[in-house]
Amino acid sequence: MNIGVLALQGAVAEHIRSIELAGAKGVPVKRVEQLAEIDGLIIPGGESTTIGKLMRKYEFMEPIRNFAAEGKPVFGTCAGLIVLADRLEGDEEPHLRLMNMKVARNAFGRQRESFETDLDVKGIDTPLRAVFIRAPLITEVGDNVDVLSVYKGEIVTARQGNLLASSYHPELTDDYRLHELFIRMAKERGTSHVGH
Ligand code: GLN
Numbered sequence: 001m002n003i004g005v006l007a008l009q010g011a012v013a014e015h016i017r018s019i020e021l022a023g024a025k026g027v028p029v030k031r032v033e034q035l036a037e038i039d040g041l042i043i044p045g046g047e048s049t050t051i052g053k054l055m056r057k058y059e060f061m062e063p064i065r066n067f068a069a070e071g072k073p074v075f076g077t078c079a080g081l082i083v084l085a086d087r088l089e090g091d092e093e094p095h096l097r098l099m100n101m102k103v104a105r106n107a108f109g110r111q112r113e114s115f116e117t118d119l120d121v122k123g124i125d126t127p128l129r130a131v132f133i134r135a136p137l138i139t140e141v142g143d144n145v146d147v148l149s150v151y152k153g154e155i156v157t158a159r160q161g162n163l164l165a166s167s168y169h170p171e172l173t174d175d176y177r178l179h180e181l182f183i184r185m186a187k188e189r190g191t192s193h194v195g196h
Helices: 010-021 032-037 047-057 061-069 080-083 177-192
Strands: 002-005 024-028 040-043 074-077 085-088 101-106 114-119 128-133 137-141 145-151 154-160 165-166
Touching: 002 032, 002 137, 002 177, 010 080, 010 177, 024 032, 032 061, 040 080, 047 061, 047 080, 061 114, 074 177, 080 085, 080 101, 080 137, 080 165, 101 154, 101 165, 114 145, 137 154, 137 165
Parallel strands: 002 024, 002 040, 040 074, 074 165, 085 101
Antiparallel strands: 101 137, 114 128, 145 154, 154 165
């Protein structure tokens, strides 16, 4: 399995490390053509406005939408979750509009800018260590979205078919089980499309 990490801005090297710990090959994706060589794509944390701007500049928007439409998995973490969302709170322009959810940026306020916690995540048997940094929250989800974890009543992990999103940074700890889950999603896609 080759798992790409969109390498325009943000925590790229950390994701590559977690992907490799989880047993797949990590590929920094800087050019659109590289999408053809990967089985899944991670959009990392960083700054969503900047990532969105660079995605438009380097013409990644349509190719990533097509990648997802082919059933290949896409995982957005923190700023990457914001980039995946169909709707943003306030009058901010959404980016990829792939996931049927509404997202509030910087939703924890100044007091809780960054913190770590252990989260119960559906599909992972013991709590996952999660690092939140100026994190967004999912404030609404459509019926086709599965909520995988909540923190203090707020949605922080969600899945919609081949799309996965986390409010936090799963790549900043040694706990790479969310990456393993994502790699399983990529493998399932691989087998379910055999013969097509
Ligand atoms: N606050 C950032 C944004 O709105 C996201 C922070 C992060 O990715 N750690 O884009």
